[in-house]
């Protein structure tokens with residue numbers, strides 16, 4: 532299919548076309564890459580924006596269950612919901628949220644929902660680009676909310692927060708000392724902390740944990756993009772569907788405040804600049820990965836080792852050859 536008709540169908544809210552578009556942006560083939568660029572350029576003109584919500588949490592905290600319940604609630608309010616995943620670790624069995632579709636059984640049957648398993652990919656740069664492009668396709672296809680899920684491993688929270696309008700951290704109820712387990716850098720990215728599993732026997736622990744995190748959030752440096760009472764911590768139960776509505780109201784009021792105060796657009800602009808920068812860096816590094824570049828590097832390394840060339844001169848020669 533040519534990119535013109537594919538983009539028309541995506542703009543027409545066609546889910547199968549959207550899935551095809553995402554497959555195209557995920558492909559590493561050179562001809563697919565150029566088609567993908569063409570497609571993205573066509574769709575950018577539509578100027579549609581979703582609310583992009585990043586969601587991170589350790590394995591088993593209840594991300595999939597939360598997305599199912601939260602997504603169903605949004606759909607009940609007449610919204611269209613897309614779910615994407617960033618999963619750089621192929622350590623995960625199957626390496627995708629495909630298996631999670633069983634945990635998102637109701638959501639995956641909804642015609643106003645679109646769930647896309649993450650491609651099992653190795654390096655974060657590639658995953659980041661594909662996910663950003665998939666988000667752009669979902670926005671063009673008219674999704675009101677795009678949820679981007681990631682398991683908290685290393686850098687993936689940063690990647691997701693840099694492509695989200697809101698970043699949620701899902702935590703489990705825990706004993707007091709577990710507070711130390713959440714890295715400060717990750718706390719600093721969060722717009723809201725949701726302590727899940729606030730039900731049954733875990734309810735009291737969840738309430739305590741929530742108070743602990745609320746206290747910890749107050750100690751962090753104030754961010755310009757936050758109104759007085761943010762970031763905030765709340766308890767939810769994804770299984771019993773408690774607190775989801777309250778959390779959604781808080782998200783909406785935060786978004787409204789950011790829109791009214793220019794932070795929404797400023798954040799998107801800063802993210803676009805960030806990704807441009809990242810893309811240039813990744814592409815330059817990729818040029819070192821070709822067979823010719825590796826051979827040139829090896830040859831110049833020998834010259835540096837023998838003292839015939841200084842490291843600086845050799846680097847200049849190498850860089851000139853990359854152009």
Ligand SMILES: Nc1nc2c(ncn2[C@@H]2O[C@H](COP(=O)(O)OP(=O)(O)OP(=O)(O)O)[C@@H](O)[C@H]2O)c(=O)[nH]1
Pocket residue numbers: 588589590591592593594595596597631634682727728729730731733767768769770771
């Ligand atoms: N009691 C209680 N259990 C929950 C809740 N949400 C999730 N669980 C349970 O926690 C377990 C893990 O839930 P998942 O939704 O698969 O968690 P996840 O974060 O997606 O896990 P990974 O995909 O492995 O990273 C399941 O047994 C769920 O039933 C909740 O609100 N309350």
Ligand SMILES: [Mg+2]
Pocket residue numbers: 594595596631
């Ligand atoms: Mg899951």
